[in-house]
Amino acid sequence: MIDKSPETPFLVVDLDAIALNYLTLRRLMPQARIYYAMKANPAPEVLSLLAGLGANFDTASIFEIHQCIAAGIAPERISYGSTLKKEKDIASAYQLGIRLFAFDSLGELEKIAAHAPGAKVYCRILMNNEGAEWPLSRKFGCDVDMAYDLLLHSRKLGLEPWGVSFHVGSQQTDPTQWDKAICTTAKLFSALKQAGIKLQMVNLGGGFPGKYRAETAKIETYINTITNAMHRYFGDDIPEMMLEPGRSLVADAGIIQCEIVLISQKSYTDNKRWVFLDAGIYNGLSETLGECIKYRIRTPHDGTEIAPIILAGPTCDSADILYERANYQLPVNLKVGDKIEILSAGAYSNATSSVGFNGFPPLKAYYI
Amino acid sequence: MIDKSPETPFLVVDLDAIALNYLTLRRLMPQARIYYAMKANPAPEVLSLLAGLGANFDTASIFEIHQCIAAGIAPERISYGSTLKKEKDIASAYQLGIRLFAFDSLGELEKIAAHAPGAKVYCRILMNNEGAEWPLSRKFGCDVDMAYDLLLHSRKLGLEPWGVSFHVGSQQTDPTQWDKAICTTAKLFSALKQAGIKLQMVNLGGGFPGKYRAETAKIETYINTITNAMHRYFGDDIPEMMLEPGRSLVADAGIIQCEIVLISQKSYTDNKRWVFLDAGIYNGLSETLGECIKYRIRTPHDGTEIAPIILAGPTCDSADILYERANYQLPVNLKVGDKIEILSAGAYSNATSSVGFNGFPPLKAYYI
Numbered sequence: 001m002i003d004k005s006p007e008t009p010f011l012v013v014d015l016d017a018i019a020l021n022y023l024t025l026r027r028l029m030p031q032a033r034i035y036y037a038m039k040a041n042p043a044p045e046v047l048s049l050l051a052g053l054g055a056n057f058d059t060a061s062i063f064e065i066h067q068c069i070a071a072g073i074a075p076e077r078i079s080y081g082s083t084l085k086k087e088k089d090i091a092s093a094y095q096l097g098i099r100l101f102a103f104d105s106l107g108e109l110e111k112i113a114a115h116a117p118g119a120k121v122y123c124r125i126l127m128n129n130e131g132a133e134w135p136l137s138r139k140f141g142c143d144v145d146m147a148y149d150l151l152l153h154s155r156k157l158g159l160e161p162w163g164v165s166f167h168v169g170s171q172q173t174d175p176t177q178w179d180k181a182i183c184t185t186a187k188l189f190s191a192l193k194q195a196g197i198k199l200q201m202v203n204l205g206g207g208f209p210g211k212y213r214a215e216t217a218k219i220e221t222y223i224n225t226i227t228n229a230m231h232r233y234f235g236d237d238i239p240e241m242m243l244e245p246g247r248s249l250v251a252d253a254g255i256i257q258c259e260i261v262l263i264s265q266k267s268y269t270d271n272k273r274w275v276f277l278d279a280g281i282y283n284g285l286s287e288t289l290g291e292c293i294k295y296r297i298r299t300p301h302d303g304t305e306i307a308p309i310i311l312a313g314p315t316c317d318s319a320d321i322l323y324e325r326a327n328y329q330l331p332v333n334l335k336v337g338d339k340i341e342i343l344s345a346g347a348y349s350n351a352t353s354s355v356g357f358n359g360f361p362p363l364k365a366y367y368i
Numbered sequence: 369m370i371d372k373s374p375e376t377p378f379l380v381v382d383l384d385a386i387a388l389n390y391l392t393l394r395r396l397m398p399q400a401r402i403y404y405a406m407k408a409n410p411a412p413e414v415l416s417l418l419a420g421l422g423a424n425f426d427t428a429s430i431f432e433i434h435q436c437i438a439a440g441i442a443p444e445r446i447s448y449g450s451t452l453k454k455e456k457d458i459a460s461a462y463q464l465g466i467r468l469f470a471f472d473s474l475g476e477l478e479k480i481a482a483h484a485p486g487a488k489v490y491c492r493i494l495m496n497n498e499g500a501e502w503p504l505s506r507k508f509g510c511d512v513d514m515a516y517d518l519l520l521h522s523r524k525l526g527l528e529p530w531g532v533s534f535h536v537g538s539q540q541t542d543p544t545q546w547d548k549a550i551c552t553t554a555k556l557f558s559a560l561k562q563a564g565i566k567l568q569m570v571n572l573g574g575g576f577p578g579k580y581r582a583e584t585a586k587i588e589t590y591i592n593t594i595t596n597a598m599h600r601y602f603g604d605d606i607p608e609m610m611l612e613p614g615r616s617l618v619a620d621a622g623i624i625q626c627e628i629v630l631i632s633q634k635s636y637t638d639n640k641r642w643v644f645l646d647a648g649i650y651n652g653l654s655e656t657l658g659e660c661i662k663y664r665i666r667t668p669h670d671g672t673e674i675a676p677i678i679l680a681g682p683t684c685d686s687a688d689i690l691y692e693r694a695n696y697q698l699p700v701n702l703k704v705g706d707k708i709e710i711l712s713a714g715a716y717s718n719a720t721s722s723v724g725f726n727g728f729p730p731l732k733a734y735y736i
Binding site for chain 1: 407410427428429430431432433434435449450451452453454455472473474475476479494506507508509510511513514627629630631632633634635636642644646650654657680682683684685686687688689692704705718719720721722723724725726727728729730
């Protein structure tokens with residue numbers, strides 16, 4: 001517990017809320033194995049909470065794997081979900097007991113075969129990320145044709161072709177995107193079955209939303225869409241399912257407390273106030289880059305008259321503008337020193353802080 | 369010295385090169401006071417080198433001021449150059465002996481008056497940043513009309529109206545931008561003189577370039593343009609000049625050593641290779657955001673046949689794509705494990721690293 005409010009900015013994360021989110025997801029989809037995408041918030045407090053509740057872990061690097069192992073998480077509960085791994089990191093992971101690896105290219109498959117012999121591998125297929133507020137389309141995955149060949153090839157390399165993964169994009173606002181992806185995946189399963197390979201697992205990725213400014217469907221709607229699609233496209237032969245929630249478990253559990261440093265105008269004809277906070281893209285709010293994630297903001301004057309603003313962070317860097325085109329409005333009688341709350345800020349916030357750009361320390365975080 | 373090359377990625381900074389850049393600038397413009405914009409690279413090694421050579425320091429936060437004081441730099445050599453300061457930080461700086469403060473708004477001026485009575489203040493005016501590869505235009509500065517009123521007002525508040533600052537944008541490729549800014553500044557000096565205020569100082573900002581992919585004019589060209597403009601617009605009554613170089617002192621002194629983690633294609637019809645490095649926007653290459661800064665890249669196969677690539681970093685985040693539209697080409701026979709050098713990477717690189725997003729540690733740096 002925090003006795004006295006520390007100096008802003010800081011993040012407060014409610015661990016009970018994370019537990020509830022995890023247990024809700026498990027209840028809604030008991031047949032899926034949940035792998036927490038720990039990059040969203042890798043705090044030891046979050047890891048040990050979720051480990052205690054039985055979660056598995058999706059890791060993005062050997063460093064995250066080391067963190068999991070250090071937290072006492074057994075290697076069979078860890079997936080090495082990055083499709084970009086150094087050979088020595090694959091070897092280290094294998095030595096630590098990790099047996100589940102993602103890939104999306106021939107080069108990666110060959111590295112895994114060389115350094116993790118016999119491991120289970122799953123191929124990430126490329127999805128277009130329509131409807132996602134933080135799209136992931138271009139960088140990860142390969143075409144289905146190529147995935148087919150690579151999964152066939154994986155067996156020749158002595159690996160166990162285990163499944164297929166996709167990711168419909170982070171903060172995906174359109175649940176039907178899973179339907180499309182599952183349809184594609186089922187066809188790939190079927191084609192490989194005809195070629196003598198029986199895949200065992202569909203990794204449905206992450207993408208479930210946090211509560212930002214725009215309304216999104218409820219988690220139940222997402223799960224229903226997914227469950228229905230699995231039945232529709234896989235019939236009675238439903239494979240093991242992996243889910244990789246990150247944002248949806250931790251985002252809504254966190255609030256960034258910050259403060260107004262300055263309110264100003266650039267000219268006498270300026271019709272928008274500039275509001276400067278002590279938190280910005282380099283110390284907790286990197287997801288506002290490109291104005292992608294539109295946080296809900298609470299002020300001490302909510303309910304009073306509002307007017308348009310431009311919101312910016314504290315550094316001497318012009319990239320540190322949070323919202324300029326997203327039509328944010330805040331109360332007219334905001335003043336310097338007012339405490340501001342950035343809601344649903346538990347994901348990709350302190351984890352992406354800079355080491356201290358402009359001298360500002362990384363966003364502090366308190367887990368209660 | 370580094371005996372054995374450490375594991376990539378890492379930054380190596382040649383301190384002699386920084387010293388040479390500083391001494392060159394001082395030789396070319398002996399009449400100006402040089403304030404190193406330490407946000408570009410705040411390493412203690414860089415601070416003590418430049419402090420020893422007689423530099424002054426432009427700081428962006430109270431934290432940077434503390435760093436300077438801890439390095440033994442006298443407060444009269446420090447400018448608090450941020451236009452966004454908390455009241456308590458102004459008070460702390462004043463208590464530490466800082467007497468030179470930037471502002472660009474009434475709100476900031478009133479805070480300075482309250483917590484740094486009698487201090488010298490300079491007003492930042494808004495410039496359009498045409499020609500800058502990392503523009504700074506929108507966030508800082510106010511219109512000249514407003515600057516006039518605020519500088520007048522500063523005296524009523526018990527402050528010493530000291531000067532005017534502007535910034536033509538970081539990595540400014542067009543030296544004539546200073547001519548325009550100095551012209552505007554001289555008119556403002558003259559208008560204030562008629563109102564009974566004799567300003568003493570022009571802060572010419574930073575913006576001198578590093579050597580990236582596009583050719584830029586030599587530093588001599590920039591200095592000549594500035595010197596000529598000062599004479600043209602101020603005549604015989606040239607005020608004190610401040611320069612705030614950051615990038616131009618440290619960028620070319622640094623090289624990021626990294627490694628190719630994967631080379632892949634997304635489909636059989638893909639005509640571009642994806643090349644993935646172990647350094648990306650979260651661990652050293654944040655200035656590639658929006659493909660603004662286009663680094664020169666050295667490979668072990670330079671001089672052999674090249675072909676288009678997309679270059680990306682190591683995290684499971686799609687924002688971590690370095691160059692996709694900037695038409696980079698690299699040798700056809702690049703392979704996984706090849707060592708790659710990112711040249712002129714001494715500025716805004718390790719300083720902007722994340723604390724460990726996706727588990728990847730902040731970019732290590734070696735100062736030799």
